[in-house]
Amino acid sequence: xxxxxxxxxxxxxxxxxxxxxxxxxxxxxxxxxxxxxxxxxxxxxxxxxxxxxxxxxxxxxxxxxxxxxxxxxxxxxxxxxxxxxxxxxxxxxxxxxxxxxxxxxxx
Amino acid sequence: xxxxxxxxxxxxxxxxxxxxxxxxxxxxxxxxxxxxxxxxxxxxxxxxxxxxxxxxxxxxxxxxxxxxxxxxxxxxxxxxxxxxxxxxxxxxxxxxxxxxxxxxxxxxxxxxxxx
Numbered sequence: 001x002x003x004x005x006x007x008x009x010x011x012x013x014x015x016x017x018x019x020x021x022x023x024x025x026x027x028x029x030x031x032x033x034x035x036x037x038x039x040x041x042x043x044x045x046x047x048x049x050x051x052x053x054x055x056x057x058x059x060x061x062x063x064x065x066x067x068x069x070x071x072x073x074x075x076x077x078x079x080x081x082x083x084x085x086x087x088x089x090x091x092x093x094x095x096x097x098x099x100x101x102x103x104x105x106x107x
Numbered sequence: 108x109x110x111x112x113x114x115x116x117x118x119x120x121x122x123x124x125x126x127x128x129x130x131x132x133x134x135x136x137x138x139x140x141x142x143x144x145x146x147x148x149x150x151x152x153x154x155x156x157x158x159x160x161x162x163x164x165x166x167x168x169x170x171x172x173x174x175x176x177x178x179x180x181x182x183x184x185x186x187x188x189x190x191x192x193x194x195x196x197x198x199x200x201x202x203x204x205x206x207x208x209x210x211x212x213x214x215x216x217x218x219x220x221x222x
Contacts, residue, residue, distance in 0.1 A: 032208040043111075043198040043213030044150060051208075087150075093206045094163050095140065097150040 004088045009102040018075040020101050022088030025069050033064060033071045036087045036097070044087065044097065048073065078105045109133045113199050113214035120189055120221055128184045128217045130199030139182045140200040140211065141174065143167070150198065156182065157205070189221045 005023040012018045024033065032051050036044040048055060050062040050071070061074040075082055085100040112131045120126050132139050141153040154164045156174055171193075173185045182201075186193055196218050202211040 030207060034208075034210070038150070041196070041216070041218075043200070043216050044211075045213065046210045049208065049210065090207075093209070094152050094155050095142075095200070095211055096152055097142075099149050 004090055004098060006086075006088050006098070006101045008099060009104070011104050011106065012078055013106050014079055015077050018078050018082070018103055018105075020073045020075075020086055020088075020103070021070055022073070023070045024088070024090045027068050027090055031068075031090050033062065033068075034089045035060070035062065035073050036089065038085045038087065038100070039083075047086075075103070078103075080105050080107060109212075111199055111201055111212050111214035113197075113217050115217060116215065117218045118220070120219070122191060122221055123188050125185065125187050126189055126219065128186075128197050128199075128219070130182045130184070130201075130214055131180055132182055132199070132201030133203075133212055134180070136201035136203050136212070138162075138202045138205045138209075138211075139174075139176070140202075141184045142198045142200065142213075143195040144198065144216075145195045153184070155205075186219075189219075191221050194219055194221045 034049040037047045038044045048060050048062045052064050055062045063072045083105045085102050087097050087100040114129045139156040142150050144150045152165050153168045155162045175183050196216040198216045200211045200213045202209045
């Protein structure tokens with residue numbers, strides 16, 4: 001299983017863009033990159049998934065360079081309600097969550 | 108939107124008692140999971156279940172724990188002889204497929220407090 005590394009925490013202000021980079025150096029050819037979000041006292045929630053280049057949905061964008069050894073989750077114009085823990089997972093059939101990145105959005 | 112539902116939302120039990128946590132996965136999903144999260148810590152995988160049997164379990168999932176899909180809709184986690192350190196949020200999840208690219212849906216969790 002590909003090991004992932006992401007920052008422990010990030011601070012931001014309302015209206016700013018937040019970019020979280022996840023490293024996954026030993027990603028396999030057929031692995032997808034998946035991001036989950038967890039609010040306090042709630043279960044994790046799938047937010048976006050990609051294989052290469054760029055994926056965008058109503059919540060976030062995911063940028064994956066050609067070598068796929070890293071990926072960047074981009075949250076545009078964050079609000080206070082985006083304060084959460086964000087997890088990067090790579091081909092983990094049992095979904096092993098690491099510590100994730102705690103994003104704190106301030107007014 | 109379909110969702111995974113868990114009951115109860117909060118359970119308080121005495122140390123040494125047995126508890127059963129219940130989950131109703133999304134109806135067309137085939138893979139089921141239990142996780143726990145001790146307060147302030149990461150989400151820990153306990154067990155995955157497919158085709159009426161355990162497909163994977165972690166070292167946390169010892170003889171104290173068992174899972175069952177008793178009636179084709181519910182998915183339960185039983186904890187025998189609870190200990191203080193079993194106090195945690197327990198999350199159930201389900202997915203249509205497994206492996207890279209599969210999306211898992213999580214319930215809102217059951218907060219278990221052992222006193």
